[in-house]
Amino acid sequence: MLTPKQYELLKFIHQRVKERGIPPSYDEMKEALGLRSKSGIHRLITALEERGFIRRLPHRARAIEIIKLPETMGAGLGAARAPFTPDVIQGGLGRRPEDETPLNTGEPPRAVVVPVMGRIAAGVPISAIQDHTHDVMVPPEMLSSGDHFALEVRGDSMIEAGILDGDTVIIRRTNTAQNGDIVVALVDDEEATLKRFRRKGGSIALEAANPAYETRIFGPDRVKIQGRLVGLLRRY
Helix, strand or coil: CCCHHHHHHHHHHHHHHHHHCCCCCHHHHHHHHCCCCHHHHHHHHHHHHHCCCEEECCCCCCCEEECCCCHHHCCCHHHHHCCCCCEEECCCCCCCCCCCCCCCCCCCCCCEEEEEEEEEECCCCEECCCCCCEEEEECHHHCCCCCEEEEEEECCCCHHHCCCCCCEEEEEECCCCCCCCEEEEEECCCEEEEEEEEEECCEEEEECCCCCCCCEEECHHHEEEEEEEEEEEECC
């Protein structure tokens, strides 16, 4: 049995992960619930963990995994996630591609094969996206319409966005981005990096989510957007 505040927080975390692919920060939780301090959020998170609704991973920023949901909020995540090998932090628009198994058939949705196109730097940039190396199976609800590909993350520049070294990010292919989107950016047609996109006047800023890394500023002709983050897979 959850208190109203515990239920409200769990719902907020679940919605934010579905929308952005990563859990909210403690500041975002505090603001969403109208609390004055983070200590109240810590108590609620601990209570949710003790009741088996979430799991926290030590020494990792924003590392909150939803294990189950109350029946009033929808089906438990454990049952929905069981058919897939990686543990999944769901994200993106949450729309099923039109060519996937129709809803309400009584059968579990089929996993979608997404190609892994090598590695992406979340740190010091590496060479541009490589050729197709292998495939991963992705829950269809993680994907929106359009083409998708996956990349293996190397580096720690996005840890405060919940993206860790060794994760696999799911990317919707697009050449445009909105301020605040986490994107795959190709710099000077040579180096690919995973960063948060900001347009500042006539320049483009690629922001890290780790204070150890500086924001990089480029002219618009030097940066090409390759795709936008919609989800993340993690193995334990």
